[in-house]
Amino acid sequence: MCSLFRLHRSRGWELFHEDKFEEAIAEWRVAADLDPEDGYILSSIGLALSKMGQQEAAIAEWRQAVRLEPNYDKPHVRLAYALSAKGYSPEALAAVRAAIRLKSDDVNLYNFLSYHLMVQAQETNDKADWGKAVEPLQQSIALNPTDAYAGRHLAKIQWFLGQKREAIATLKATIADVPDSIEAHLQLWEYQAYARHFRDMIRTGNAMNKLPDPDEKIAHYFVDLQHRLQSISKVAGLVSEVWCRQSRHDPTA
Numbered sequence: 001m002c003s004l005f006r007l008h009r010s011r012g013w014e015l016f017h018e019d020k021f022e023e024a025i026a027e028w029r030v031a032a033d034l035d036p037e038d039g040y041i042l043s044s045i046g047l048a049l050s051k052m053g054q055q056e057a058a059i060a061e062w063r064q065a066v067r068l069e070p071n072y073d074k075p076h077v078r079l080a081y082a083l084s085a086k087g088y089s090p091e092a093l094a095a096v097r098a099a100i101r102l103k104s105d106d107v108n109l110y111n112f113l114s115y116h117l118m119v120q121a122q123e124t125n126d127k128a129d130w131g132k133a134v135e136p137l138q139q140s141i142a143l144n145p146t147d148a149y150a151g152r153h154l155a156k157i158q159w160f161l162g163q164k165r166e167a168i169a170t171l172k173a174t175i176a177d178v179p180d181s182i183e184a185h186l187q188l189w190e191y192q193a194y195a196r197h198f199r200d201m202i203r204t205g206n207a208m209n210k211l212p213d214p215d216e217k218i219a220h221y222f223v224d225l226q227h228r229l230q231s232i233s234k235v236a237g238l239v240s241e242v243w244c245r246q247s248r249h250d251p252t253a
Contacts, residue, residue: 005031005035005038008027008028008030009027013044024048025049028041038068039066039067039072040065042062042068043074058078059082062078065079066079071102073103076102077102077103077106080092080095080098080099084096084116088119092116093113096113096116100113107143110139110140111149111150114133114137114150117129117132118133133153134157137151147178148181148183148184151173151184152181155191156187168192171184171187171191
């Protein structure tokens with residue numbers, strides 16, 4: 001029976017690599033009938049179903065696979081990805097945590113974890129819950145500093161928690177690692193503009209809920225406009241540079 005099981009399993013992989021997913025599943029179903037407790041085969045069936053666009057069926061196979069093989073990382077990771085793609089749910093959060101336990105070097109898993117925790121924080125509106133999303137984002141940055149997603153979202157949380165300087169420092173570090181991130185440049189400009197406005201209000205003695213005197217208002221307007229134009233010029237130059245780089249790699253650009 002073992003040799004027959006291995007035969008169908010191997011034949012299934014041959015068909016899978018030929019993009020013959022239905023035939024591969026048929027071979028793996030025979031193998032699964034020979035050994036119903038083998039979660040590896042169910043994980044493979046789920047992968048083939050996913051390739052065919054049958055996500056719900058794939059998720060069902062991966063759920064069964066992680067039950068049978070709790071220490072096998074692939075079905076855990078695949079289940080975490082698939083459930084996270086559907087949005088937040090307690091099951092998705094639990095799946096991501098389980099996947100990280102087995103594969104702690106996957107940057108996407110930490111980003112998924114931070115996403116689920118941020119959704120939870122939005123529901124509770126509790127700053128302590130927002131703080132829980134900080135650690136996975138920091139871990140994501142440590143694993144891959146060139147992924148601007150984690151840096152930008154870490155800065156958003158820091159800003160929301162009142163850590164304004166830390167948020168600006170995080171964005172500057174993100175831009176240093178990912179200079180092509182237009183979103184990070186715009187986010188930094190927004191935060192710096194607000195911080196500059198706040199400092200000006202404190203320095204001039206104006207309360208935040210009061211408008212400047214009419215004579216000062218026009219001066220504030222032109223100073224703010226100057227900063228806006230400088231920022232827009234930087235971003236426009238960045239966009240142009242990115243397009244130039246892409247056109248060198250794409251002859252049709």
